[in-house]
Amino acid sequence: MTGNSSEGPGVDLALWGKHRGLPGPYPVVCHLLDAAAAMGVLWDLYVSPGGRRHIAAGLGVGDEQARRILMFWAALHDVGKVTFTFQSQADDAFSGLTGYMDVPGERISHDQAVHLWLGLALREVGYLARGVRDEAFMVAQLLGGHHGRFFQLKQDVCDPLVYVPSLGRGKWEQQRRAIFGALHSVLGKPGPPAKRMSADVAGLVCGLVVLADWLVSQDFFVKGRLKDRPKVGDAASLKAHLVVSTRQVPGLLTEAGLGRLRLQPGSFGDEFPFEPNYLQRSLADALPALVGERPGLLLITAPMGDGKTEIALHSARVMGEACGVPGIFVGLPTMATADQIYERVMDYGMRRAIDPAPLTLLHSMAWLNPVYSRDVSPSGEPDPEILTGEDARGAWTAATDWLQARNRGVLAPFSVGTIDQALLAALCGKHNMLRLMGLSGKVIVIDEVHAYDAYMQGLLRRLLTWLGRMGVPVVLLSATLPRQIGRRLAEAYLLGAGHRSPIEVTAGYPGWLYADAGGGRVTAKALTTEPRSLDVEVHEVPIGKDRRADRSVALQELLKPLVETNSGCVGIICNTVAEAQQTFESLQEWLGKIFAGSSQRPQLQILHSRFPAEDRAEITRAVVDRFGKEGKESGKRPTTGAILVATQVVEQSIDLDFDFLISDLAPIALLLQRAGRCWRHLHNPRPTWASRARLAVLSPVSADGRPAVPDSWPFVYPAALLRRTREELTKRGARSIQIPDEIQPLVDTVYDEDFLDPDRGMADDDVERIADEQVKTFISQQVAIPEPADVKSLHALTSADIDEQVIRTRLGADSARVICCYQAHSGEMFLDPSLTAELPGRGSLDKGRFTKIEVRTLLARVIPVPAAWVRGPDDKDLPPVAWRENAHLRDVLLLRHPVGVDGRVRPAELGTNSFVLSPELGLVRLTC
Known part of the structure; x- marks a missing residue:
């Protein structure tokens, strides 16, 4: 022994908790006290007020008692390191232990040791026993999951030392109990919770324990504390160590970029340098009274280009302030769209954040974004060229190096990323509870909700159920959302909030819907705005012997006005990369013949996903400069004719404006999304030949003139939706689509799930589509975490029984x-x-x-x-x-x-x- 305690055997400081990369072993009890200190500071400075209320209510105690309980639990997370298996990993440190017997037999990981050993110890300090679901063993399971996975509870483990001999008897057991008792005493002997935790509260607490552990496990911090380690293991020395660590941990949070987002209050006009439109004004006026102090889900449905991003940020700030959830996460369908919105959110944070507000960009290639990653030199020092000039505008929102590491970005107070980063919290994968905890302190904004297939919609609904349970506000955005999908999403959120009876959820279009998580009340508002017409014409294109659509003749005819006047901007959107490349080459050859020898030939550009990353980013920036919102003012909008051939990468969340748009046949919701890039900004001048907003749809036909689908298209879109869209457009003839009035009816008609026609039954492709969606929905439920109310054991949240290759946020995206x-x-x-x-x-x-x-x-x-x-x-x-x-x-x-x-x-x-x-x-x- 190296010290004594007035309440029993002293804590042996020779038992190490950290060793690798250190000048000497760091006592395990010191690491446990550091984690307790970190938990207290996280509670005070990081956990949102709404999150604190939710956790405290889930424990049945007040705020201060909840803080003390969580500090005690965090202090116990590594008590399983007091085993032969762990201590013998470092020969030099193990040789300093005296009186500890070797324990032969099966080795046990330290997190599993916590899971198995801790329950009985907690019972002895007042935690109630209720069989397999008792409080003590749920806390043990929670802490055993601090490496990202929960272990299965064993109902028949009455004595863990008998069940798992490798835990070790004798001095091993004596020291585990000595450390347990010392921690309980030093931390003020906090009592047990007054009620058994629900799964959502347990998950949030586990995420906080993981974060506390990560913060105080950083080498530089441990090295600093190692110098001042206690000389003896008595209560006074341990308490002194806790006090010093508590003073130092706030610096860790600051350096990591962890804190609460604080945005300036104000009206919509204070936040944005323009007058609100009909949609923005309606929500800005109504939302404060609807929210009160209770969370809810806001669904905004409005046409493309009607300012949904700006009102979403305003609404998130209002909802977050009211509910004590100040952070914001914005989720997009693709990396490209996330990159585009990132800079807009960054500018918003620069204008409105009161304190530095680290903003993370969350997707697998985020660190290639030069604005986000802030290039560093090989020595690790910032490159001064990156932090000067225009790029310095992001310094106020720059993400720290700590936040840019794997699994940490979602912990930032302010985030933009692909929706996958949020959906990972709903999958039975490692560290999903850490992600859920990171999301819980934010208002979750999901854009382009229509863009996700049945599998992703299933995951999204499960995530919304958990967010509803935790009282996390949500904002959903779409321009072309089928009504039944919107209803299911709102119902999933309300289900999590405890409202199980069928609820009528109907949003107007354009308009918004607010579902109150507190009372279950749904408020919907349909809006009116000045209508605009979109001319839609269907042009047949033959499928050649290679089973590709031959667009050349149709395109040459459609592009004649541009070629004859050498004026105007035209977008051409193809359904596959190969067809975009073929189209580009065909147009390049055609234009080359027409403008041979001329220096004023129309500009021709191609954009798709199959360029090297840096080339694609450069092309995207050039396209946005040329055809974007600021094109005319910046002088970069083409003054001669210009054609962009692209794929779906320009379909959503990229602000482009063309005088005329040509598109391959696609499901109506996506056609309308593409059409949102036509006459998007009315201030742009139009060529004389483009007197109205116009969309030309290229519809493939077989050699005998019958509607057909190229071989590659069913891998992109369901054949049934292509057929239904073509039939609906054909039925309309030359009649223009009135926006916004006809968007929702068109979308609902094409996506209608009541396929049966009494006269002809269900079409084969409809059967195929509905079967495919049912399979995808079923798979999503197999890999998703259970609903909060259905969780009997935390093991179900990170079950290792599910094949890791199956657990993913997208199907068919290999x-x-x-x-x-x-x-x-x-x-x-x-x-x-x-x-x-x-x-x-x-x-x-x-x-x-x-x-x-x-x-x-x-x-x-x-x-x-x-x-x-x-x-x-x-x-x-x-x-x-x-x-x-x-x-x-x-x-x-x-x-x-x-x-x-x-x-x-x-x-x-x-x-x-x-x-x-x-x-x-x-x-x-x-x-x-």
Whole structure:
């Protein structure tokens, strides 16, 4: 022993809790006290007021008692390190222990030891026993899950030392009890909760324990505390250690970027430099009275370009202030849309945040965004060129390095990301409770709610049920949401809030709906605004022998006015990358013939997902500059004719404005989304030939003139929705679509689930579509966490029984990543066809590790492709060995383009496919 306690055996400070990378072992009891200190500070400075109320109410105690209980629990999270299995991992530290016997047999992880051992100890300080669901064992299970997964409860474990001998008897047990007693005493002997926790409260507490552990496990903090470690393990020394740690932890939060978002109060006009429109004015006036102090779900449905993003931010601020949930998370359907909204939210934070407000961008390629990641030099110091000039505008909202690490971004007070980052909280995956805790302090804004398939909708509904249970405000946005989907989403939220009876949920269009989580009341408001017409015309395009739609004749006819006047901006949206590339080449050849020798030929650009990341980002910025909101004012909007050929990447959340839009046939909701890029900004001048907003839909037909679908399209859209859309548009004839009045009826008609026609029954493609949606919904329920009320054991929230390959936020989205490289005749590999940039086989740091900038340079060349294209790669297609040791590079495949002595680049071969990277077209898959 190295110390004594007045209440029993003293705590042995030779029992270590942290060792790796330290000058000496750090006592486990010190780490436990550090975690308790971190929990207290997190409660005071990080957990939202609404979250504190929810947790305290869930424990049946007041705010201060809840704080003390959580500090005690955090202090117990690593008591399982007092085992032979753990202590024997460090030979030098273990040799300093005296009187501890070796424990042969099955080894046990320290988190599982907590799970198995702690329950009986808690019973002895007043936690009630109610069988497998008793308070003590639920807390033990909660703390045993601090590495991201909960263990299964065992009902028949009366004595854990008998059930798991590797816990260790004798001095091992004596010290576990000594540490338990010392922590209980030093922390003021907090009593047990007055009621058994629900699953949502347990999940939130587990997330906080994980965060507290992470904060005080940082090497620099532990090294600093190691210098001042107690000399003895008595109560006075341990309490003194707790006091000092409590003083130091606030600095950890500041450095990490953890805190509560504080936005300036004010009206909509205070927040944005323009007058509110009909939608924004209606909500700004009505929302404060509707919210009161209770959370709810706000569903906003309005046409494309009607300012939903701005009113969503205003509504989130109002709802958050009222409910004590000040943070904001904005979720988008794609990485590209998230990048676009990120800068708009960043500008909002720059104007309105009272304190520095770290804003994280959450998707797998976020660190390639130069505005977000803030380039650093190989030494780790900020690059001064990045922090000067225009890019310095983000300093107030810059995310810290700590928040940019894996699994941490959602903990920031302010976040933008793909919806996947929120849906991960609803999957039975590791650390989902940490994500749920991060979301719980924010108003959750989900944009483009219509854009998700049945699988993602199923996950979203489950997430909304948990958010409703936790009292987290939600804002949902859509321009083309089928009515039944909106109803299901609102009902899922209200179900979580405890309102199980059927509720009539009907939103007007345009308009909004507010579902009050407190009383279950639903308030809907239909709005009126000045209508505008959209001319829609259907043009038939033949399907050729290669089963692709041949657009050339139709496009040449439709583009005649632009070509004859060399004026106007036209967008062409294709359903697949291959068809966009084919269309671009066809137009390039046609325009080249017409304008041969002319310096004033129309501009032609292509944008899709299959460019190297840095090229795609550059093209996207150029497209937004040219066709975006500020195009005319900035002088960048083309003064001659301009054509953009694109795919779905421009369909949503990217602010583009064309004089005329041409689109492949798509489901009506998405056609209308695409049409939102036509005459979007009325202040833009139009060419004389574009006197009205106009959408041309290219509808494929077979050789005999019958409606048909190219082979690749069913992989993109259900055939039934394409057919229903074509039939509805054909039925309308030359009649214009009146926006907004006809949007909702059109969407509801095409997406109507009552398919049965008494005269002809259900169409085969409708049967296929509904079956596909039912399967996707079923799968979503299999991989999603149970509803809060159905959780009998926390193990169900992170069940390891589910195949990790099945747990994902999107179905059918299997993709691979490739980098094009070039092989000289000598065999050397390069990153460029001119053979000047050598392919790095290893990094520049010690032991061949890559710096952040080196990894970013490589990832900037990554191209996503369907996984089916690159299955079964040979060894030559795998990256260098050093790449495989880097988490960001290990799964990248190489497309090796041989370069002859004459400098000619030949296609890359991988499996049965061949590819070529074109500067103009991006990555092209050649016909085999």
